[in-house]
Each structure stands twice: as structure tokens, then as C-alpha cells.
Amino acid sequence: MVSETKISLEQFKKLSRIVYKESGIVLNEQKYNLLVARLSKRMRLTKISSVSDYIQEISSNPDEFIEFIDATTTNHTFFFRENKHCEYIIKTLDNKKPLKIWSAASSSGEEAFSLAVQLLANSFLFNIYASDVSDSMLALGQRAIYPKEKIRAVPPSMLHTYFQRGKGKWKGHVRIKPEVQQHVKFEKFNLLSSTPFDTFDIIFCRNVMIYFDTPTRQKVVNTLCRALNPGGYFFVGMSESLTGLEHNLTTVLPSGYKKK
Numbered sequence: 206m207v208s209e210t211k212i213s214l215e216q217f218k219k220l221s222r223i224v225y226k227e228s229g230i231v232l233n234e235q236k237y238n239l240l241v242a243r244l245s246k247r248m249r250l251t252k253i254s255s256v257s258d259y260i261q262e263i264s265s266n267p268d269e270f271i272e273f274i275d276a277t278t279t280n281h282t283f284f285f286r287e288n289k290h291c292e293y294i295i296k297t298l299d300n301k302k303p304l305k306i307w308s309a310a311s312s313s314g315e316e317a318f319s320l321a322v323q324l325l326a327n328s329f330l331f332n333i334y335a336s337d338v339s340d341s342m343l344a345l346g347q348r349a350i351y352p353k354e355k356i357r358a359v360p361p362s363m364l365h366t367y368f369q370r371g372k373g374k375w376k377g378h379v380r381i382k383p384e385v386q387q388h389v390k391f392e393k394f395n396l397l398s399s400t401p402f403d404t405f406d407i408i409f410c411r412n413v414m415i416y417f418d419t420p421t422r423q424k425v426v427n428t429l430c431r432a433l434n435p436g437g438y439f440f441v442g443m444s445e446s447l448t449g450l451e452h453n454l455t456t457v458l459p460s461g462y463k464k465k
């Protein structure tokens with residue numbers, strides 16, 4: 206079976222370099238098993254039985270290259286994750302002033318839709334841009350249908366107002382209502398790109414820089430700070446911080462920053 210195939214250290218390093226160059230994600234030797242598992246899945250699906258043939262395939266087939274990068278990213282997320290940041294926005298900002306928000310590294314959209322339902326419930330005027338490097342995650346966000354396990358932390362009143370319960374083959378799923386979906390636009394964006402596509406009042410870049418090394422984190426922070434309007438807010442994951450990086454932000458709450 207492919208999943209029992211060993212990858213040589215040289216092949217592991219080659220694949221790690223490809224992932225690092227494309228997404229900034231560092232796969233050190235502790236991630237060997239993770240890479241083997243995800244690579245094995247791609248090899249099974251593409252019916253390629255040797256690692257060297259697979260490396261050849263991703264060098265010559267851009268579609269499989271995208272699938273491979275997709276397979277190596279960690280996409281775990283859920284609704285109302287680390288919700289203190291959203292509560293802070295609602296408590297602090299004026300709901301009459303339109304907000305342009307970027308959920309950078311949005312995965313399948315739960316972060317963006319969690320913000321959207323709470324901002325709508327508090328009569329904010331806003332647009333959210335949700336971006337990710339992974340095409341498959343963006344497709345899930347655009348579909349806006351989620352299994353029930355993802356909504357455990359959503360308060361019942363919000364569920365009732367902004368989510369539709371699935372029936373028939375969609376039993377056990379919910380769909381985000383169109384009036385919420387119209388506030389969220391999904392776009393592909395690689396955080397390694399140094400040209401942000403717009404400027405924003407609030408940027409979320411949570412639970413992704415943890416996978417980057419310090420030079421990559423610094424590069425991403427530089428790019429996102431440039432995309433942040435003066436007085437704008439920047440949030441990273443609760444287990445992340447900007448300690449050790451250069452930036453022009455002041456801390457306003459744990460993992461929450463404001464541009465001067």
C-alpha cells in the first residue's frame with residue numbers, strides 16, 4: 206500500500222522545499238508522518254505508485270501541483286473560533302461607519318461568516334473579503350454549506366436567524382442564508398505575495414503564521430500592515446503574537462493590534 210511507502214530523506218526535503226516555496230509552510234522532520242499521510246492520499250487518488258513519479262507529476266502538471274499544495278495545508282477551523290476579537294470590534298467600533306474587512310487565510314469561510322452574522326446582528330455596514338491559498342477551501346466557502354460539528358459554538362438565536370437547516374441528503378448540515386453570503390466575497394490570495402489587492406479597516410490573519418518561519422512571518426506582516434488603513438485593526442490567532450517582528454502596530458488586546 207502507498208501509505209506504507211517510505212519517503213527517503215532526500216525526497217522529503219525536496220517536497221518540503223516545494224511546499225515552503227509555494228506557501229511558506231515549514232515542514233520540518235517532525236512533520237514527516239504528516240507529509241507521508243497527505244502525499245499517500247494524493248498518490249492513491251492519482252494512481253501513482255512511486256514517490257519519484259509523483260514528484261515528476263507535480264513538476265509537470267500544474268493541476269496536481271495545486272492539489273498537492275492544498276493537501277499539505279492545515280485547514281482546521283470552526284464557527285465562532287476565538288470570538289473575543291469579534292466581540293472587541295462590536296464593542297469598540299461605530300456601526301454607522303462602513304467597514305472593509307479581510308479574512309486572510311480564511312480556510313473554508315467559517316471565520317468570515319462568523320464575523321458577518323455578528324456584524325449583521327449589530328447593524329454594522331460592512332464587506333468581508335475572504336482569501337486563502339487553497340482552491341478547495343475557497344470552493345467550500347463559496348458553497349457555504351457546513352456540517353453541524355462546525356457550528357457547536359454558535360448561539361441558538363444566531364443559528365435561527367442566519368443559518369438554514371439542511372434536509373434530505375443535506376441532513377446534518379447547515380447553509381448560510383443568502384443575506385449573509387452577500388457580504389462575503391471569496392478570492393484566492395497567497396500570503397507570500399507582496400501585493401495586497403486592496404486596503405482594509407480590519408485584517409484577520411489567524412492560525413496560519415504559526416506554520417511559517419520568522420522571515421516569512423515578517424514578510425507577511427509587512428504586506429498586511431501595508432494593506433491596513435491608518436487606525437485599522439489587525440488580529441492574529443490567540444496562540445500567535447507579533448513578538449520578535451518589526452511592525453508599526455500597538456497592542457489593544459491579546460493577539461489584537463491597532464495601526465497608529
Ligand SMILES: C[S@@+](CC[C@H](N)C(=O)[O-])C[C@H]1O[C@@H](n2cnc3c(N)ncnc32)[C@H](O)[C@@H]1O
Nearest residue numbers: 228278280282310312338339395396411412413
Ligand atoms: C488553520 S486554517 C485557519 C483558518 C482561520 N483563519 C481560523 O483561524 O480558524 C489556515 C489556513 O491558512 C491557509 N494558508 C496556508 N498557507 C497560506 C498562504 N501562503 N497564503 C494564504 N493562505 C495560506 C491554509 O490553506 C488554511 O486554510
